[in-house]
Amino acid sequence: MQITQSLHQAVQSRPDQVATIFGSRTRTVAETADRVARMAGALRELGVVDGERVGIYALNSDRYHELLYAVPWAGGVVNPVNSRWSVTEVAYSLVDCGTDIVLVDDAFAGTVDELRAKAPNLREVIYCGEGETPDGLLSYEDLVAGAELLEDARRRDEDLYGVYYTGGTTGAPKGVMLDHRALLTSAMGCMVTTDMLSRGGVLLHAAPMFHLADGAAWNIANLTHAVHVIVPSFTVAGVVDAIEKHGVTDALLVPTMIQAIVDSPEAATADLTSMQRVMYGASPISESVLNRARATFANARFTQAYGMTELAPVATLLTADDHDVSSLARSAGRAAAHAEVRVVGPDDQTLPRGEVGEIVSRGDHVMQGYWNKPDETAQALAGGWMHTGDAGYMDADGYLFVVDRIKDMVISGGENVYSVEVENALVKHDRIMQAAVVGVPDDTWGERVHAFLILREGEDITLEEVREWCRQHIANYKLPRSIDVVDSFPVSGAGKVLKRELRKEFWGNSDRSIN
Template identity: 35%
Template sequence: MLLHDYMENFARDMPDHHWAEMDGRVVTYSEADVLANRFANSLSASGITKGVRFAYLSRNSIEMAMMYFAASKVGAVPVPLNYRLAPREWLYIINDADSKALFIQDDFAEGIDSVRDELAVDHYILTRGARDGWATYDSWLGDDDSKPDVEVLPSDQLYQMYTSGTTGLPKGAMLSQSAIDNNLVMFSNGVDMRLGKERGLVVAPMYHAAAGVSLMMSGSRGGTIVIQEDFNPVNVVDALSNERITSVTLVPAMIQACLVAVPDIADRDFSELRFIGYGASPIAQETLKAAMGVFGCGFIQGFGMTETSAIVTILSAEDHERAVTGEPGLLASCGRPAVGTQVKIVDDDDNEVPRGTVGEIIVKGPQLMSGYWNLPEATDKALKSGWMHTGDAAYMEDDGYLYIKDRIKDMIVSGGENIYPTEIENALFEHEAVEDAAVIGIPSEQWGESVMAFVVLKEGQQLSADDVIEHCRPRLGGYKIPRKVEFLAEIPRNASGKVLKKDLREPYWEGVERRVG
């Protein structure tokens, strides 16, 4: 099915059922479908037609959730932006995607205006508030609520999410209608989603693949999404215990924050909560066991990446129960391949290795991206022979459970955010006192990993760790800024000049069993 088919079907069959709730506002399925039609027709009237891209920069909102379904109706392609990036990072993505319109919350207007002269955008719309030079959402949104007459195919692109490459330049992963629908089916096969009865809390940012699939999953089963604008552990626990929430998807840092920030969490009533989904970064087994004890619900881990529409493997609620009742080693696994997904572990020549042998994870299935936007060589490299090469190292046991060991690529995953060291290293090299630099991820109980920078100063120069951090602030999104800085006489390199990051990482990761989420 196409994404908007789900909304239209439930608008017909259960029109008064709640589709979304947020801060006291309720939108039923019939109301959501009308709003989606108005948004879709307004896109078309603005020249945002089938295959044309538009960017969306916002914290979580009902409008952002509805936007995915609306764009689907006319085949327009949303490009959700990470609001934690710096303005020049937004600039690159907006222009690279050839976005013809930009929707943003007023919080981000100042940042966009600082680079506006370099943008090639036809329409600037504020989703809330007012500002000179911007159309308001209400003035842009037309009254035509008729169903758009546009032929949209399963092979058409549903949205484009950007994921950085090892060079640090973001790449636009093109996800089709069929890829997302297949992923929804795969996840629903791994989770008992009751038709019209689920209430899912959406708190992870909607620009993330996992959050996007989470809200679409609810919409595909006639469920209700309860939206929070941003993550606040107290608000999350309050909602889980007071608003009849049946499911939520969190990154491990969020789970830990909930356990720490709410003193009476053990006394709360979570009897309606059926499962918590998690993934995107490593989680301490002690944290997971504590959370399972407090919330008393099923836990489900998903492993995947943007290029796979989110889900590749699932560690089910039953697997978690087995882990705490006699098979604790399962908690180190990210589960088994989702239905319809093939996973192999291969060597450098793409030969499959024996079970129990570490190699690279490659994935094949109907949920894979169509490719990277305007990057045919990168697409061919990532999707060799139809298999997505993840860059993650793992082994698979005879029973099909996958165990991730390390990262082949140097990507850092901090609080669910993907961070590429090259980008930070380039920012460090902009300082006139820096001779050499290298960046790694080190273990963090709170975030899974945090950014650490090694810096070599030019002769006669002096800098403090605080100086380095302050230098990075205007150049990088906040989550990319190093949390720790160490000064070295030289960066270790091999004979060809490549930085020996394994040597830099090892003292910090020694004794840590799982090194990637």
Template identity: 35%
Template sequence: MNTCAYLEKAARQWGDNLAYVHGADSIDYRGFYDRVLRLAGGLLALGLQRGDRVAYALPNSPRILETVYACFAAGLIVVPINARLHPREMAYIATDSAARVLIYGPTFDEGLREHRALFGTVEHWIGIEPHAGAAVFEEILQSGPRLERPVDVDPTEPCWLFYTSGTTGRPKGATWSHRTTSAVTMNYLADVYNIQPGEVVLHTAPMSHGSGIVAMPVVARGATNAIMDTASFDPKSLFETIERTRTSHIAFVAPTQIIAMLDAFKPGEYDLSGLRAICYGGAPIYVEQLRRAIDAFGPIFTQIYGQGEAPITISGLPASAHRSLIEAGDGRIGSAGQVRTDVEVRIIGPDDEILPLGSVGEIVARGDVVMLGYWNNPEATAETLRDGWLHTGDVGLLDDQGYLYLLDRAKDIIISGGNNIYPREVEEVIVQHPGVFNCVVLGVPHDYWGEAVHAVVMPEAGVELDEQEIIGFCSQYLAGYKKPKSVEIVDELPLSGYGKVQRREMREKYWVGHGRAIGGGGIDQPEHSA
């Protein structure tokens, strides 16, 4: 089934319901579906063929929803690009996916124009507003013959490339089929929050990632996508929007945003009584912070654990469990919840053998929610999808009641404010500095971000470096959230007997007295963990 069929049915059954609202921009489902079919026709009129890739770099807006569903309808593959990336990073994703179209917002025009030569496969530049050398989104939408209906597709056909980095630091395109996106849609409604027609679901996190994925079950139920129109996360604006729109559900927030909401919250200042669910994930949140959040906003939090290779999600902890576990003082509040209804999870050892309950090992998962593989990367696909299982690279355990605990990462990923940052990617930039001999990038504890990027830098002999010079150099190549928050200049890096930098040993000194659990509700491991 074409994922656009969910929108087709919503337009038929709930055509008068508001599909989205973004400032003064709003439309009902009947009008939304018409714009999607027109945009799909306009893209095909450019000469695109079924299976071609369409990338977008857009701030949160309805144009994201229209682009995604137009690609579904036309049998094209959508490639979301994080709007916070550096143009060089955007260019890598566009080129790796061989995107023929790039749809972008006005805030990116200068940077993209400067680096335009790096976007080697892009033939059609489409701006939301008029810009030199680019077509205009609205004109493309109105230019081609409107599709009669979404094209028929095989459920295994790719429809979405979600770029996620690996230990090499190079982003990889996790390939989702229409079956994947359908599983995401149905599983969210079944296990996370059962959205109802006419409800208002608020998007405040980037829609190129988790929040935009949640838009699919919103559309399937004919509910309203309310999109924040602030440039960055602002708790006061969030509260005002919740009150004004009578928001019932926040699609997705990172724990750092929950902390910011707590800092800004004043009882009775805004009417938040309509809120029935807040979905969070992507990083740790400590039990005390979660307890404070429940005291402030009510027992409405639901946690999800997944990754780009198995989107929303592998496991989850619903609002009812948050309430009961907190009240009982149950340590399972520190888990990532129970495995989703139609997902299987195992804990395996070094030789891929299945370990007994309570044993610590790598988390592997399978189900329709798992990606087809990495785009044009058979080696990485073979390594990650072995014997029919997704090897997550996360270390954890399953207890005897099916609760999944995340204890560490087999890969050296840093999660800062809900963003995945891969040390090798940052290291490869730092070592390009002519004064740097070698470096190691680590995640270190941070009260607000959960983890912060910390670089340990060894200069070339006779060269003097300082913190700001390294951070400034990184600014030329990396998104702001990937830059080191701190830099330590050292004479030598510790090496093992094999000549490898002892990354884990270096990291441990920063984490003395801190938990290292990830993605769950707290920092303590269960008493029965190995």
């Protein structure tokens, strides 16, 4: 199993089909394959050896698509850099896994001097943007034009494909090592389980291509002969324009993107009828937002994927048909064809159905480990199962319900309060657009439930109103005891709310504890 096989197969069966659309630029499968082989040749000429890491520090583009093939074609390992990180964090990831070559586009070319100062191991920086190549950088297009075609190194199976740095929801980034087998096992398992993307469809890349949520869609789309329509980054206007202009049929969207779309006037008046599939995941979504999304994309079938980078990335799927069952509205679905999933207690023994414990998974989709972190790897993969750090339960029919990140659970007065449950109650209020719930220190209760709220424009709300509203939906001990109204939440590159950042005001930089 090798990632580049899908490109070989496409060249053989459909060389003249459009492969990528980026702005006004369209490239066929044959053109893409030629450029991939030449870029791989250029990387070899620059000294890339088997297993060497190559960083991609850029927004979405057709060149990003090429690099996801070209790096393994040259024998290398991709290091897709989180484009939302500070230069210090980027440098850390490059140094940590020994990435000596990195590609930057217009958005990040201005950081190169600082990057070189903080990552002295860098020997080459390649400019893959749209303008003139800055002084001191190599030109992507010149490299492609001047390189010889290279035979595919055919890295495969247990050969490392990528080092994906987790995005900082729980502390220092860790490099997740994923091989070709894991990524293709996950992609093919998804395809067998449900029709989450259209065959021969048109896939929109609006989520960041550095993140494995989009990477999963990329892999499946390559296997199902899709056209890749790529926008540099997410904007509602950009998404709407791409759907209307290119007849987009499929999209991977994280919940924050979906919320922005359903709240926008652009989407309300746009022709979105070409959309057939929407895949979502990476963070929780409220029932109200999901219902509005299904109305906005009225012709589309929705699939939810649950997993994490360490699972390449899918463990369970809530299919389009499952979305029509009201009792499954909060479910993350059942185990995909390639994954075993259990809910376990502190002793790692499987819990009875309905009991909350930690979600674990095993199979060929599981990571090799964390780069250069043997202790963390051993802990995460104890007993051969990936311990997700998520709390959940499984019902009698095998449907998984994720109730919280274990570290985000609030213990107030000895009672467990799952933040997601409180957030779901809050966003049902017509004045509350988004909510994030954390535990903060309290002298009486140990921890109290604290809610950060983003309100709809021009609205206001009091704690008493919030508590009275929530009382209709959840138990008294789960009610927020304090609130903050804010303009925005800190989020990771995948759109996950960084609750550790929200907690800092109350707990400081120390590890979260209970009074």
